[in-house]
Amino acid sequence: MLKNPKLWIAIIALIAVGVVIKIFFPFTTEAVRASVAVAPEVIFEIGSFPVTPTILTMVLVFILLVGFAFISTRKMEMVPGGMQNLMETIIEQMVGLFESIAGPMWAKFFSITATIFLLVIFSNYLGLIPGAGSIGFIKVSSETHTDIKDGQVCFQDQETHECEPSGIFVLADAPAFIDTYELYYKSQIEKGIEAEQHAAFVPILRAPSSDINMPLALALVSVFMTQVYGMQKQGLKYWTRFFSFGRLLKGDIAFGLIDVFVGLVELISEIFKIVSFTFRLFGNIFAGEVILLIMAFLFALLPLPFYGLEFFVAFIQAFVFAVLTAAFMRIATAEHGGGGHEGEAQH
Amino acid sequence: MEKLGVNVSWLLAQLINFILILVILRLLVYKPVLNMLATRKQKIQESLEYADKVKADAALQQKDFERKLDDARREAQSTAASAQVAAEKERQRILAEAQEEAQKIKEAARGELDYERKQMVSELRQQVIDLSLLGAQRVIGANLDDKKSRQLVENFLNEVDFGAKAGA
Numbered sequence: 001m002l003k004n005p006k007l008w009i010a011i012i013a014l015i016a017v018g019v020v021i022k023i024f025f026p027f028t029t030e031a032v033r034a035s036v037a038v039a040p041e042v043i044f045e046i047g048s049f050p051v052t053p054t055i056l057t058m059v060l061v062f063i064l065l066v067g068f069a070f071i072s073t074r075k076m077e078m079v080p081g082g083m084q085n086l087m088e089t090i091i092e093q094m095v096g097l098f099e100s101i102a103g104p105m106w107a108k109f110f111s112i113t114a115t116i117f118l119l120v121i122f123s124n125y126l127g128l129i130p131g132a133g134s135i136g137f138i139k140v141s142s143e144t145h146t147d148i149k150d151g152q153v154c155f156q157d158q159e160t161h162e163c164e165p166s167g168i169f170v171l172a173d174a175p176a177f178i179d180t181y182e183l184y185y186k187s188q189i190e191k192g193i194e195a196e197q198h199a200a201f202v203p204i205l206r207a208p209s210s211d212i213n214m215p216l217a218l219a220l221v222s223v224f225m226t227q228v229y230g231m232q233k234q235g236l237k238y239w240t241r242f243f244s245f246g247r248l249l250k251g252d253i254a255f256g257l258i259d260v261f262v263g264l265v266e267l268i269s270e271i272f273k274i275v276s277f278t279f280r281l282f283g284n285i286f287a288g289e290v291i292l293l294i295m296a297f298l299f300a301l302l303p304l305p306f307y308g309l310e311f312f313v314a315f316i317q318a319f320v321f322a323v324l325t326a327a328f329m330r331i332a333t334a335e336h337g338g339g340g341h342e343g344e345a346q347h
Numbered sequence: 348m349e350k351l352g353v354n355v356s357w358l359l360a361q362l363i364n365f366i367l368i369l370v371i372l373r374l375l376v377y378k379p380v381l382n383m384l385a386t387r388k389q390k391i392q393e394s395l396e397y398a399d400k401v402k403a404d405a406a407l408q409q410k411d412f413e414r415k416l417d418d419a420r421r422e423a424q425s426t427a428a429s430a431q432v433a434a435e436k437e438r439q440r441i442l443a444e445a446q447e448e449a450q451k452i453k454e455a456a457r458g459e460l461d462y463e464r465k466q467m468v469s470e471l472r473q474q475v476i477d478l479s480l481l482g483a484q485r486v487i488g489a490n491l492d493d494k495k496s497r498q499l500v501e502n503f504l505n506e507v508d509f510g511a512k513a514g515a
Contacts, residue, residue: 039352049356058364065368069375076379078387091380111377115369208361212351217361 018301038286040211041202053203054211057132061122061208090118094322102326105229109329112225116218117322120209124285124314127207128307133289135204209285209317212278219277222325223270230332238332242267273328277321284317476500 040052072087080088094114098106102113126132208214230238240246244263248256288310295302479500 039350039354040357049360050354052357055357055360058361062364062368066371066375069372073375073379076383078383078390080383087376088380088384091376092384095381095384107381110381111369111373114377115365115372118372119365119368211357212353213357214361216353217358217365221362221365 014301018299022299038212040206043202043204052211053206054208054214057126057205058123058208058214060205061119061126064126065118065122097323098326101323102330103334105330105333106326108229108333109225109326112221113322113326113329116222116325117318120218120281120321121315121318123208123214124318126205127210127285127289128310128314129205132205132207133203133293207285207289209281210289212282215278215281216274218281218321219274222277222321222328223274226325226328226332227270229329233333241332242270277324281317281321284313288313472504475504 040054042050042052043056044051068083068087072083076084091114094117095106095110098110098113102109227238230241240263242263244259245256247259250256288306291306292303292310295306476497480496483496
Protein backbone atom coordinates (compact mmCIF):
# COMPACT_ATOMS: atom_id res chain seq x y z
CA MET A 1 0.00 0.00 0.00
CA LEU A 2 2.80 2.38 0.83
CA LYS A 3 4.48 1.68 -2.45
CA ASN A 4 1.43 2.84 -4.36
CA PRO A 5 2.39 6.22 -5.85
CA LYS A 6 -1.23 7.10 -6.65
CA LEU A 7 -2.11 6.98 -2.96
CA TRP A 8 0.73 9.33 -2.08
CA ILE A 9 -0.26 11.72 -4.83
CA ALA A 10 -3.84 11.70 -3.56
CA ILE A 11 -2.78 12.32 0.03
CA ILE A 12 -0.40 15.13 -0.93
CA ALA A 13 -3.06 16.71 -3.15
CA LEU A 14 -5.59 16.58 -0.31
CA ILE A 15 -3.14 18.17 2.10
CA ALA A 16 -2.39 20.87 -0.47
CA VAL A 17 -6.08 21.57 -0.91
CA GLY A 18 -6.44 21.76 2.85
CA VAL A 19 -3.57 24.21 3.14
CA VAL A 20 -4.95 26.38 0.33
CA ILE A 21 -8.38 26.48 1.92
CA LYS A 22 -6.80 27.29 5.28
CA ILE A 23 -4.81 30.19 3.76
CA PHE A 24 -7.62 31.72 1.76
CA PHE A 25 -10.43 31.06 4.21
CA PRO A 26 -8.98 31.38 7.70
CA PHE A 27 -12.06 30.17 9.51
CA THR A 28 -12.25 29.56 13.19
CA THR A 29 -14.00 26.96 15.24
CA GLU A 30 -15.96 29.85 16.64
CA ALA A 31 -18.52 29.23 13.95
CA VAL A 32 -19.06 25.70 15.16
CA ARG A 33 -20.61 27.07 18.27
CA ALA A 34 -23.43 28.49 16.22
CA SER A 35 -24.06 25.25 14.42
CA VAL A 36 -23.99 22.88 17.37
CA ALA A 37 -27.16 22.72 19.32
CA VAL A 38 -28.11 19.95 21.68
CA ALA A 39 -31.75 20.83 21.32
CA PRO A 40 -32.74 20.69 17.68
CA GLU A 41 -33.69 23.95 16.02
CA VAL A 42 -37.15 24.39 14.65
CA ILE A 43 -37.31 24.78 10.88
CA PHE A 44 -41.00 25.45 10.56
CA GLU A 45 -44.22 24.57 12.28
CA ILE A 46 -47.13 22.46 11.15
CA GLY A 47 -50.03 23.76 13.18
CA SER A 48 -48.51 23.90 16.63
CA PHE A 49 -46.10 21.06 15.95
CA PRO A 50 -42.54 22.33 15.53
CA VAL A 51 -40.67 20.48 12.78
CA THR A 52 -36.96 20.06 13.36
CA PRO A 53 -34.21 18.71 11.09
CA THR A 54 -34.28 15.51 13.10
CA ILE A 55 -38.01 15.15 12.58
CA LEU A 56 -37.56 15.75 8.87
CA THR A 57 -34.84 13.10 8.72
CA MET A 58 -37.02 10.74 10.70
CA VAL A 59 -39.69 11.11 8.02
CA LEU A 60 -37.02 10.30 5.46
CA VAL A 61 -36.00 7.25 7.49
CA PHE A 62 -39.63 6.20 7.62
CA ILE A 63 -40.01 6.56 3.85
CA LEU A 64 -36.77 4.68 3.17
CA LEU A 65 -37.50 1.85 5.58
CA VAL A 66 -41.09 1.35 4.51
CA GLY A 67 -40.11 1.71 0.86
CA PHE A 68 -37.38 -0.87 1.26
CA ALA A 69 -39.76 -3.17 3.11
CA PHE A 70 -42.40 -2.74 0.45
CA ILE A 71 -40.10 -3.28 -2.54
CA SER A 72 -38.28 -6.22 -1.03
CA THR A 73 -41.42 -8.14 -0.10
CA ARG A 74 -43.74 -7.16 -2.95
CA LYS A 75 -43.27 -10.42 -4.77
CA MET A 76 -42.09 -13.08 -2.41
CA GLU A 77 -40.53 -15.98 -4.23
CA MET A 78 -39.17 -19.30 -3.09
CA VAL A 79 -35.91 -18.58 -4.89
CA PRO A 80 -35.17 -15.00 -3.79
CA GLY A 81 -33.43 -12.41 -5.93
CA GLY A 82 -32.37 -8.79 -5.65
CA MET A 83 -34.01 -6.85 -2.87
CA GLN A 84 -35.81 -9.84 -1.42
CA ASN A 85 -32.49 -11.57 -1.08
CA LEU A 86 -31.01 -8.55 0.69
CA MET A 87 -33.94 -8.27 3.08
CA GLU A 88 -33.91 -11.99 3.80
CA THR A 89 -30.20 -11.85 4.51
CA ILE A 90 -30.70 -8.97 6.94
CA ILE A 91 -33.59 -10.73 8.68
CA GLU A 92 -31.72 -14.01 8.82
CA GLN A 93 -28.67 -12.35 10.34
CA MET A 94 -30.85 -10.66 12.94
CA VAL A 95 -32.62 -13.92 13.73
CA GLY A 96 -29.25 -15.57 14.30
CA LEU A 97 -28.11 -12.71 16.51
CA PHE A 98 -31.24 -12.44 18.64
CA GLU A 99 -31.59 -16.18 18.91
CA SER A 100 -28.11 -16.37 20.35
CA ILE A 101 -28.96 -13.66 22.88
CA ALA A 102 -32.61 -14.15 23.77
CA GLY A 103 -32.63 -17.94 23.39
CA PRO A 104 -35.87 -19.70 22.48
CA MET A 105 -37.88 -16.56 23.30
CA TRP A 106 -36.37 -14.66 20.37
CA ALA A 107 -39.47 -14.86 18.18
CA LYS A 108 -41.48 -13.00 20.82
CA PHE A 109 -39.04 -10.09 20.99
CA PHE A 110 -38.08 -10.12 17.35
CA SER A 111 -40.43 -7.36 16.15
CA ILE A 112 -39.23 -4.92 18.80
CA THR A 113 -35.53 -5.67 18.65
CA ALA A 114 -35.34 -5.87 14.87
CA THR A 115 -37.28 -2.63 14.45
CA ILE A 116 -35.02 -0.89 16.96
CA PHE A 117 -31.96 -2.12 15.08
CA LEU A 118 -33.24 -1.10 11.64
CA LEU A 119 -34.54 2.26 12.83
CA VAL A 120 -31.37 3.19 14.67
CA ILE A 121 -29.02 2.06 11.92
CA PHE A 122 -31.00 3.93 9.26
CA SER A 123 -31.12 7.03 11.46
CA ASN A 124 -27.41 6.92 12.19
CA TYR A 125 -26.37 6.41 8.59
CA LEU A 126 -28.66 9.12 7.27
CA GLY A 127 -26.85 11.50 9.60
CA LEU A 128 -23.58 10.46 8.01
CA ILE A 129 -24.62 11.27 4.47
CA PRO A 130 -22.40 14.11 3.30
CA GLY A 131 -24.49 17.25 3.49
CA ALA A 132 -26.58 16.09 6.39
CA GLY A 133 -25.72 18.45 9.19
CA SER A 134 -23.75 20.71 6.91
CA ILE A 135 -26.32 22.04 4.44
CA GLY A 136 -28.88 24.36 5.90
CA PHE A 137 -29.42 27.95 6.79
CA ILE A 138 -28.95 30.50 9.53
CA LYS A 139 -31.75 31.12 11.90
CA VAL A 140 -32.13 33.68 14.63
CA SER A 141 -34.44 33.52 17.56
CA SER A 142 -37.26 35.93 16.90
CA GLU A 143 -37.63 37.23 20.43
CA THR A 144 -34.59 39.46 20.46
CA HIS A 145 -34.11 40.09 16.81
CA THR A 146 -36.37 42.21 14.75
CA ASP A 147 -34.75 41.98 11.36
CA ILE A 148 -36.10 38.59 10.50
CA LYS A 149 -38.54 37.29 8.06
CA ASP A 150 -40.22 33.91 8.38
CA GLY A 151 -37.87 33.04 11.19
CA GLN A 152 -34.80 33.44 9.01
CA VAL A 153 -32.06 36.04 9.15
CA CYS A 154 -32.08 38.82 6.66
CA PHE A 155 -28.85 40.37 5.64
CA GLN A 156 -30.90 43.28 4.69
CA ASP A 157 -30.32 46.61 3.20
CA GLN A 158 -30.87 49.12 5.98
CA GLU A 159 -32.62 51.61 3.71
CA THR A 160 -34.95 49.38 1.72
CA HIS A 161 -35.55 46.85 4.46
CA GLU A 162 -35.65 44.15 1.80
CA CYS A 163 -34.32 40.73 2.50
CA GLU A 164 -31.84 39.25 0.15
CA PRO A 165 -32.62 35.61 -0.28
CA SER A 166 -29.04 34.82 -1.19
CA GLY A 167 -28.09 35.84 2.30
CA ILE A 168 -30.56 33.52 3.90
CA PHE A 169 -29.51 30.13 2.67
CA VAL A 170 -26.12 29.03 3.63
CA LEU A 171 -24.28 26.08 2.31
CA ALA A 172 -22.44 24.93 5.32
CA ASP A 173 -19.38 24.00 3.39
CA ALA A 174 -16.99 25.81 5.62
CA PRO A 175 -15.92 29.01 3.83
CA ALA A 176 -19.36 30.07 2.69
CA PHE A 177 -20.79 29.45 6.11
CA ILE A 178 -18.07 31.40 7.82
CA ASP A 179 -18.39 34.30 5.42
CA THR A 180 -22.10 34.50 5.84
CA TYR A 181 -21.96 34.05 9.55
CA GLU A 182 -19.28 36.68 9.99
CA LEU A 183 -21.18 39.06 7.78
CA TYR A 184 -24.23 38.51 9.88
CA TYR A 185 -22.25 38.68 13.10
CA LYS A 186 -20.65 41.99 12.14
CA SER A 187 -23.95 43.50 11.15
CA GLN A 188 -25.40 42.49 14.48
CA ILE A 189 -22.46 43.91 16.41
CA GLU A 190 -22.87 47.17 14.56
CA LYS A 191 -26.44 47.28 15.73
CA GLY A 192 -25.33 46.56 19.24
CA ILE A 193 -26.92 43.12 19.44
CA GLU A 194 -24.96 40.17 20.65
CA ALA A 195 -25.56 38.00 17.65
CA GLU A 196 -23.87 34.76 18.64
CA GLN A 197 -26.42 33.91 21.24
CA HIS A 198 -29.36 34.03 18.98
CA ALA A 199 -27.97 32.90 15.71
CA ALA A 200 -27.91 29.28 14.85
CA PHE A 201 -27.07 27.23 11.90
CA VAL A 202 -29.96 24.95 11.08
CA PRO A 203 -29.15 22.01 8.87
CA ILE A 204 -31.88 20.55 6.72
CA LEU A 205 -31.05 16.97 7.62
CA ARG A 206 -29.64 15.72 10.86
CA ALA A 207 -29.34 12.22 12.33
CA PRO A 208 -32.56 11.59 14.27
CA SER A 209 -30.54 9.79 16.92
CA SER A 210 -28.72 13.04 17.67
CA ASP A 211 -32.05 14.42 18.85
CA ILE A 212 -32.55 13.14 22.38
CA ASN A 213 -36.25 12.48 21.81
CA MET A 214 -35.62 9.60 19.45
CA PRO A 215 -33.31 7.57 21.73
CA LEU A 216 -35.61 8.42 24.62
CA ALA A 217 -38.64 7.12 22.75
CA LEU A 218 -36.83 3.89 21.87
CA ALA A 219 -35.56 3.50 25.42
CA LEU A 220 -39.08 3.96 26.79
CA VAL A 221 -40.43 1.36 24.39
CA SER A 222 -37.59 -1.02 25.18
CA VAL A 223 -37.94 -0.79 28.96
CA PHE A 224 -41.73 -0.72 28.90
CA MET A 225 -41.96 -3.78 26.67
CA THR A 226 -39.44 -5.55 28.90
CA GLN A 227 -41.86 -5.13 31.81
CA VAL A 228 -44.76 -6.28 29.63
CA TYR A 229 -42.99 -9.44 28.52
CA GLY A 230 -41.81 -10.11 32.04
CA MET A 231 -45.39 -9.86 33.28
CA GLN A 232 -46.70 -12.00 30.44
CA LYS A 233 -44.26 -14.74 31.32
CA GLN A 234 -44.42 -14.65 35.11
CA GLY A 235 -47.67 -12.90 35.83
CA LEU A 236 -47.96 -10.62 38.85
CA LYS A 237 -45.07 -12.47 40.43
CA TYR A 238 -42.81 -10.52 38.08
CA TRP A 239 -43.18 -7.47 40.28
CA THR A 240 -41.63 -9.22 43.25
CA ARG A 241 -38.42 -8.50 41.41
CA PHE A 242 -38.81 -4.88 42.53
CA PHE A 243 -41.18 -5.08 45.48
CA SER A 244 -40.26 -8.14 47.47
CA PHE A 245 -41.90 -7.82 50.86
CA GLY A 246 -42.55 -11.56 51.10
CA ARG A 247 -39.95 -12.41 53.72
CA LEU A 248 -40.38 -9.17 55.63
CA LEU A 249 -44.09 -9.89 56.10
CA LYS A 250 -43.28 -13.38 57.30
CA GLY A 251 -41.33 -11.85 60.12
CA ASP A 252 -37.83 -12.43 58.85
CA ILE A 253 -36.71 -8.88 59.47
CA ALA A 254 -33.03 -9.09 58.50
CA PHE A 255 -33.41 -10.95 55.20
CA GLY A 256 -36.67 -9.19 54.54
CA LEU A 257 -34.98 -5.82 54.68
CA ILE A 258 -32.23 -7.09 52.37
CA ASP A 259 -34.90 -8.24 49.93
CA VAL A 260 -36.61 -4.88 50.02
CA PHE A 261 -33.31 -3.13 49.48
CA VAL A 262 -32.35 -5.40 46.57
CA GLY A 263 -35.75 -4.81 45.02
CA LEU A 264 -35.27 -1.08 45.40
CA VAL A 265 -31.87 -1.27 43.69
CA GLU A 266 -33.42 -3.34 40.91
CA LEU A 267 -36.16 -0.76 40.49
CA ILE A 268 -33.71 2.12 40.30
CA SER A 269 -31.48 0.28 37.86
CA GLU A 270 -34.51 -0.54 35.75
CA ILE A 271 -35.48 3.13 35.61
CA PHE A 272 -31.92 4.12 34.87
CA LYS A 273 -31.89 1.74 31.94
CA ILE A 274 -34.01 4.35 30.21
CA VAL A 275 -31.37 6.97 30.92
CA SER A 276 -28.44 4.79 29.92
CA PHE A 277 -30.15 3.65 26.73
CA THR A 278 -30.98 7.23 25.82
CA PHE A 279 -27.65 8.82 26.54
CA ARG A 280 -25.59 5.99 25.10
CA LEU A 281 -27.14 6.42 21.66
CA PHE A 282 -27.66 10.16 21.84
CA GLY A 283 -24.20 10.86 23.22
CA ASN A 284 -22.39 8.74 20.68
CA ILE A 285 -24.16 10.12 17.65
CA PHE A 286 -24.24 13.72 18.81
CA ALA A 287 -20.58 13.66 19.77
CA GLY A 288 -19.78 12.12 16.41
CA GLU A 289 -21.55 14.95 14.65
CA VAL A 290 -19.69 17.59 16.64
CA ILE A 291 -16.35 15.88 16.08
CA LEU A 292 -16.89 15.72 12.33
CA LEU A 293 -17.90 19.39 12.25
CA ILE A 294 -14.94 20.58 14.32
CA MET A 295 -12.50 18.49 12.31
CA ALA A 296 -13.92 19.92 9.10
CA PHE A 297 -13.34 23.43 10.41
CA LEU A 298 -9.84 22.66 11.60
CA PHE A 299 -8.41 21.18 8.46
CA ALA A 300 -9.84 19.84 5.22
CA LEU A 301 -8.37 16.36 5.54
CA LEU A 302 -9.09 15.70 9.18
CA PRO A 303 -12.68 14.44 9.04
CA LEU A 304 -11.70 11.41 6.94
CA PRO A 305 -10.49 9.07 9.71
CA PHE A 306 -13.25 10.31 11.99
CA TYR A 307 -15.82 9.65 9.32
CA GLY A 308 -14.62 6.05 9.18
CA LEU A 309 -14.88 5.88 12.96
CA GLU A 310 -18.39 7.33 12.93
CA PHE A 311 -19.39 4.82 10.28
CA PHE A 312 -18.38 2.10 12.69
CA VAL A 313 -20.00 3.78 15.70
CA ALA A 314 -23.27 4.15 13.80
CA PHE A 315 -23.47 0.39 13.36
CA ILE A 316 -22.25 -0.46 16.84
CA GLN A 317 -24.82 1.79 18.51
CA ALA A 318 -27.69 0.21 16.60
CA PHE A 319 -26.31 -3.22 17.42
CA VAL A 320 -25.85 -2.43 21.11
CA PHE A 321 -29.31 -0.92 21.50
CA ALA A 322 -31.02 -3.94 19.94
CA VAL A 323 -28.83 -6.52 21.65
CA LEU A 324 -29.23 -4.95 25.10
CA THR A 325 -32.98 -4.80 24.62
CA ALA A 326 -33.02 -8.49 23.73
CA ALA A 327 -30.80 -9.34 26.68
CA PHE A 328 -32.93 -7.36 29.17
CA MET A 329 -36.07 -8.94 27.82
CA ARG A 330 -34.55 -12.36 28.25
CA ILE A 331 -33.53 -11.59 31.82
CA ALA A 332 -37.02 -10.27 32.61
CA THR A 333 -38.68 -13.40 31.24
CA ALA A 334 -36.22 -15.85 32.76
CA GLU A 335 -35.82 -14.50 36.28
CA HIS A 336 -37.34 -16.48 39.11
CA GLY A 337 -39.12 -14.15 41.43
CA GLY A 338 -36.14 -11.84 42.03
CA GLY A 339 -34.97 -12.90 45.51
CA GLY A 340 -38.32 -14.48 46.30
CA HIS A 341 -39.01 -17.98 47.51
CA GLU A 342 -37.97 -19.74 44.36
CA GLY A 343 -34.62 -18.00 44.40
CA GLU A 344 -34.16 -19.04 47.98
CA ALA A 345 -35.02 -22.65 47.23
CA GLN A 346 -32.47 -22.79 44.48
CA HIS A 347 -29.54 -21.87 46.68
CA MET B 348 -34.48 18.76 30.20
CA GLU B 349 -35.40 21.83 28.25
CA LYS B 350 -31.78 22.42 27.32
CA LEU B 351 -31.39 18.85 26.15
CA GLY B 352 -34.32 19.34 23.83
CA VAL B 353 -36.68 16.91 25.48
CA ASN B 354 -40.09 17.92 24.26
CA VAL B 355 -43.33 16.04 24.71
CA SER B 356 -44.58 16.63 21.17
CA TRP B 357 -41.32 15.48 19.60
CA LEU B 358 -41.15 12.52 21.93
CA LEU B 359 -44.69 11.56 21.03
CA ALA B 360 -43.87 11.98 17.35
CA GLN B 361 -40.89 9.65 17.70
CA LEU B 362 -42.95 7.12 19.66
CA ILE B 363 -45.72 7.14 17.07
CA ASN B 364 -43.13 6.89 14.33
CA PHE B 365 -41.57 3.88 16.01
CA ILE B 366 -44.86 2.13 16.54
CA LEU B 367 -45.93 2.84 12.97
CA ILE B 368 -42.68 1.46 11.55
CA LEU B 369 -42.93 -1.52 13.86
CA VAL B 370 -46.44 -2.35 12.69
CA ILE B 371 -45.62 -1.83 9.01
CA LEU B 372 -42.42 -3.86 9.17
CA ARG B 373 -44.19 -6.57 11.11
CA LEU B 374 -46.86 -6.85 8.44
CA LEU B 375 -44.62 -6.36 5.41
CA VAL B 376 -41.37 -7.95 6.42
CA TYR B 377 -41.07 -9.94 9.62
CA LYS B 378 -44.05 -12.22 9.20
CA PRO B 379 -43.71 -13.01 5.49
CA VAL B 380 -39.93 -13.25 5.54
CA LEU B 381 -39.80 -15.41 8.66
CA ASN B 382 -42.53 -17.60 7.17
CA MET B 383 -40.61 -17.79 3.93
CA LEU B 384 -37.42 -18.71 5.75
CA ALA B 385 -39.24 -21.40 7.69
CA THR B 386 -40.90 -22.82 4.57
CA ARG B 387 -37.63 -22.80 2.69
CA LYS B 388 -35.87 -24.51 5.55
CA GLN B 389 -38.54 -27.17 5.64
CA LYS B 390 -38.40 -27.61 1.88
CA ILE B 391 -34.64 -27.99 1.89
CA GLN B 392 -34.97 -30.49 4.71
CA GLU B 393 -37.49 -32.45 2.70
CA SER B 394 -35.37 -32.30 -0.42
CA LEU B 395 -32.36 -33.57 1.49
CA GLU B 396 -34.36 -36.37 3.01
CA TYR B 397 -35.75 -37.28 -0.39
CA ALA B 398 -32.26 -37.26 -1.89
CA ASP B 399 -31.06 -39.50 0.91
CA LYS B 400 -33.92 -41.88 0.29
CA VAL B 401 -33.25 -41.96 -3.44
CA LYS B 402 -29.58 -42.57 -2.78
CA ALA B 403 -30.36 -45.41 -0.41
CA ASP B 404 -32.77 -46.89 -2.95
CA ALA B 405 -30.19 -46.67 -5.67
CA ALA B 406 -27.61 -48.34 -3.46
CA LEU B 407 -30.08 -51.09 -2.66
CA GLN B 408 -30.84 -51.60 -6.32
CA GLN B 409 -27.18 -51.62 -7.16
CA LYS B 410 -26.58 -54.30 -4.57
CA ASP B 411 -29.49 -56.31 -5.87
CA PHE B 412 -28.24 -56.01 -9.41
CA GLU B 413 -24.76 -57.06 -8.42
CA ARG B 414 -26.12 -60.03 -6.55
CA LYS B 415 -28.11 -61.10 -9.59
CA LEU B 416 -25.11 -60.69 -11.82
CA ASP B 417 -23.06 -62.81 -9.44
CA ASP B 418 -25.72 -65.48 -9.45
CA ALA B 419 -25.82 -65.55 -13.23
CA ARG B 420 -22.06 -65.74 -13.42
CA ARG B 421 -21.90 -68.56 -10.93
CA GLU B 422 -24.64 -70.41 -12.73
CA ALA B 423 -22.91 -70.08 -16.07
CA GLN B 424 -19.72 -71.28 -14.49
CA SER B 425 -21.36 -74.33 -12.94
CA THR B 426 -23.14 -75.13 -16.22
CA ALA B 427 -19.89 -74.98 -18.11
CA ALA B 428 -18.18 -77.18 -15.53
CA SER B 429 -20.89 -79.79 -15.58
CA ALA B 430 -20.83 -79.79 -19.39
CA GLN B 431 -17.10 -80.39 -19.28
CA VAL B 432 -17.51 -83.27 -16.87
CA ALA B 433 -20.19 -84.83 -19.06
CA ALA B 434 -18.05 -84.45 -22.15
CA GLU B 435 -15.13 -86.10 -20.40
CA LYS B 436 -17.33 -88.97 -19.30
CA GLU B 437 -18.64 -89.41 -22.82
CA ARG B 438 -15.13 -89.40 -24.20
CA GLN B 439 -14.10 -92.05 -21.72
CA ARG B 440 -17.11 -94.12 -22.57
CA ILE B 441 -16.51 -93.87 -26.29
CA LEU B 442 -12.85 -94.68 -25.80
CA ALA B 443 -13.63 -97.68 -23.68
CA GLU B 444 -16.17 -98.92 -26.16
CA ALA B 445 -13.77 -98.54 -29.02
CA GLN B 446 -11.08 -100.39 -27.12
CA GLU B 447 -13.49 -103.15 -26.29
CA GLU B 448 -14.55 -103.44 -29.88
CA ALA B 449 -10.98 -103.53 -31.01
CA GLN B 450 -10.27 -106.24 -28.47
CA LYS B 451 -13.22 -108.21 -29.66
CA ILE B 452 -12.19 -107.92 -33.29
CA LYS B 453 -8.68 -108.93 -32.36
CA GLU B 454 -9.92 -111.93 -30.43
CA ALA B 455 -12.25 -112.95 -33.21
CA ALA B 456 -9.42 -112.73 -35.70
CA ARG B 457 -7.20 -114.82 -33.46
CA GLY B 458 -9.90 -117.47 -33.03
CA GLU B 459 -10.37 -117.73 -36.74
CA LEU B 460 -6.64 -117.96 -37.29
CA ASP B 461 -6.39 -120.77 -34.74
CA TYR B 462 -9.19 -122.61 -36.27
CA GLU B 463 -7.75 -122.30 -39.70
CA ARG B 464 -4.37 -123.42 -38.54
CA LYS B 465 -5.88 -126.39 -36.79
CA GLN B 466 -7.74 -127.16 -39.94
CA MET B 467 -4.54 -126.88 -41.93
CA VAL B 468 -2.63 -129.02 -39.46
CA SER B 469 -5.25 -131.74 -39.58
CA GLU B 470 -5.37 -131.54 -43.35
CA LEU B 471 -1.61 -131.63 -43.47
CA ARG B 472 -1.65 -134.65 -41.23
CA GLN B 473 -4.09 -136.46 -43.50
CA GLN B 474 -1.92 -135.68 -46.44
CA VAL B 475 1.24 -136.80 -44.63
CA ILE B 476 -0.49 -140.04 -43.75
CA ASP B 477 -1.61 -140.52 -47.30
CA LEU B 478 1.83 -139.75 -48.67
CA SER B 479 3.69 -141.92 -46.26
CA LEU B 480 1.37 -144.79 -46.90
CA LEU B 481 1.79 -144.29 -50.58
CA GLY B 482 5.54 -144.26 -50.18
CA ALA B 483 5.52 -147.39 -48.07
CA GLN B 484 3.30 -149.20 -50.62
CA ARG B 485 5.85 -148.43 -53.21
CA VAL B 486 8.59 -149.73 -51.07
CA ILE B 487 7.02 -152.97 -50.01
CA GLY B 488 4.85 -153.29 -53.00
CA ALA B 489 1.79 -154.27 -51.25
CA ASN B 490 -1.39 -152.59 -50.65
CA LEU B 491 -1.21 -151.09 -47.27
CA ASP B 492 -4.42 -149.40 -47.58
CA ASP B 493 -6.05 -150.92 -44.60
CA LYS B 494 -7.03 -149.78 -41.34
CA LYS B 495 -4.11 -151.25 -39.50
CA SER B 496 -1.38 -149.49 -41.45
CA ARG B 497 -3.19 -146.22 -41.30
CA GLN B 498 -3.29 -146.58 -37.54
CA LEU B 499 0.39 -147.23 -37.46
CA VAL B 500 1.24 -144.00 -39.30
CA GLU B 501 -1.10 -142.16 -37.13
CA ASN B 502 0.58 -143.36 -34.02
CA PHE B 503 3.94 -142.47 -35.44
CA LEU B 504 2.87 -139.00 -36.17
CA ASN B 505 1.51 -138.66 -32.72
CA GLU B 506 4.86 -139.78 -31.37
CA VAL B 507 6.67 -137.20 -33.43
CA ASP B 508 4.12 -134.73 -32.14
CA PHE B 509 4.04 -132.78 -35.24
CA GLY B 510 1.34 -130.60 -33.90
CA ALA B 511 3.26 -129.71 -30.83
CA LYS B 512 5.89 -127.94 -32.83
CA ALA B 513 3.34 -126.00 -34.84
CA GLY B 514 1.31 -125.15 -31.78
CA ALA B 515 -1.89 -126.71 -30.65
